Amino acid sequence: MSETTVSANRRLLEHYYEECLNKGNLDAVYAKAIPDHISHGTLAEGFEGVEHLREWVRIQRDSFPDLHVVVEDWIESGNKIVQRFTARGSHSGVDYYGIPASGRKFEISGIVIDLFNDEGKIVESWFQMDGMELAKQLGAFGDAQ
Numbered sequence: 623m624s625e626t627t628v629s630a631n632r633r634l635l636e637h638y639y640e641e642c643l644n645k646g647n648l649d650a651v652y653a654k655a656i657p658d659h660i661s662h663g664t665l666a667e668g669f670e671g672v673e674h675l676r677e678w679v680r681i682q683r684d685s686f687p688d689l690h691v692v693v694e695d696w697i698e699s700g701n702k703i704v705q706r707f708t709a710r711g712s713h714s715g716v717d718y719y720g721i722p723a724s725g726r727k728f729e730i731s732g733i734v735i736d737l738f739n740d741e742g743k744i745v746e747s748w749f750q751m752d753g754m755e756l757a758k759q760l761g762a763f764g765d766a767q
Contacts, residue, residue, distance in 0.1 A: 631703055631738045632696055639707075643691045646683040651676045655744040663749035665719065675747070685718035686711035686728075694731075701738045707731065709751075713760050721762045728759040 628636075634654055641650035651672060659672045666677035682689055688711045695706040712727045732751030739745045757763065 629698060629703075630742055631701075631736075632698065634742060634744075635703060635705065635736060636693075639691050639693060642679050643682065643689060643709075646687075648676050648680055648683070651679060655747075656739065659744060660746040661749065662747065663751075664747075681718070683715075685715045685723070686713060687715045688712055701740075703736050703738070705734045705736070707734065718760060721757060721760050724761050726759065726761050728756060730756045730759065 638650065638654045641647040642654075655672045655675055657671050659675055661674050661678065664674070664678040666674045666681065669677040689709060690711060691707050691709045693705045693707050695704075697704040708729065708731045710727070710729045712725055713721070713723050714725050715723055717723060730751055732749065734750075735748040736744050737746040
């Protein structure tokens with residue numbers, strides 16, 4: 623694939639980042655993932671399938687109303703797409719997994735791997751980011767640097 627060619631799966635993910643994560647349109651997730659979607663590395667207790675993914679995005683948006691995610695690198699291989707992202711925002715919403723909102727700004731990077739089916743829907747996702755670093759930036763450990 624040439625650098626100027628963007629796959630339909632990547633376009634779907636670009637739309638997901640913009641609509642769901644950056645704008646908070648949670649229902650956009652339904653057009654992206656299958657109902658039985660499997661998430662690894664995201665926490666949304668009591669939810670399964672695509673509802674788990676939608677709830678996880680809701681938690682992020684409620685905690686970080688100005689959340690903005692930029693994908694820095696895309697790597698495609700067969701039916702998988704790897705994304706290296708940077709998320710920025712401020713903790714000005716609700717508590718984040720027990721960390722009180724403080725208004726602190728954060729910047730954190732991570733990796734997502736998405737597996738697509740032949741119909742162009744996300745079947746399974748693996749999410750990885752340094753949760754301790756995020757907690758530190760949010761002030762969970764006091765002002766320790």
